[in-house]
Amino acid sequence: MAKTDRKTQILTEATRLFSESGYDKVTVKQLADACGITEPALYRHYSSKEAIYDAVLDSISKRLNYDELFEQLGKTNDVEVLLKSIANHILDYFSENQDVYRLLLYSALRGHTKSKQVYQAIRGTYVRFLYTQLDRLYEMGSIINKNNEMTARCFIGMVFDCALGVTLWKGFQGKQFDPPDVIANNVPIYVRGLTS
Template identity: 35%
Template sequence: MAPETRPANRRGEILDHASRLFSAHGYDGTAIRLIARASGVTEAAIYRHFDGKAQLYDEVIRAKAREHDIAGDLAASRGHGSVEDILRVVANHVLSLARRDPELVRLMSNSSLENDQGRATIFREVRIPYIEFLVEEITRRMAAGEVRRIDPVITSRCFVGMVMDCALNAGMWSRFAGVEVDAQTVICNNVPIFARGLTNDGVASPSNDGV
């Protein structure tokens, strides 16, 4: 077959196609042959760029996770607003990330036990930034008296877990309840509940309450 024009970044192309296919069919369900065909090269060419399937998968996960600067995005909101505002920032970011990058969502829910390392990589790159941001904010506000005495780490992990679970299982919700639930509706319902449970006075916050 005539290679009309040889692309400058074949490696990146392979990574893109591999990412799409891995997220669609899982690790075991995606054959190197398939990635090669999608990338317009032979399998041997892939082995010029990557050491093997496992390493290719790891690179896919790493690249996908590093595409987003979660910690950087969140840093802009550091120390601003009420606890409720902070929770809203985190929830909004998670859900918009899931909407913008469905492949990442599928990789997150796909990571099998064989590839425990990939699972850990996603956890570290995607989940930890949210948790650490939240821990810091909650701890600060607990010291200031805005937040009741709770365990900031457990609380942050569980809140992030709740939002992640929401993003991961959005498809299931519509399947079983019939109705599609908007992400904003979920946030408007749940963030105030959590915020109210966290704050010291039982009232959500001095911010706007009218929704």
């Protein structure tokens, strides 16, 4: 196996394992086993366990592609379209990358500065985009006067929490709702509450 392939494989397995069990509970042996090699072989590719962890976080922050969404939505004048698209984008992303959110939250709770930064980079990007758009819609007279940064942060928070519900609380929240249904139910409340 070529060096690059092995490195990628280690990254993939590490992402999966770390997000499943958290950094501390994953042993280097586990990771090596998952890759089908021995522990010392891992150290040919990464200098330490922490280095693998850093690489995982780096790859995560590069995995998100907002450009498409932002270009698509940059010109809409419909609050409902705006909110629904952002919500769906977040939920799609996290359902396609179920491991990511868990891993980020876990790391952030662990106090890992880098993962806090990554988490906030992802989240902050959504928030900034949304409140910029809300500012624009307000100037157009489409929505009422609010602190749009607060509004945006809360809305994104609600959607993130919903995403967490899907991945983390599976089987622990009583009835299991489909995220799209939740969006369909709740975004209109926001829209009604915001439009003038």
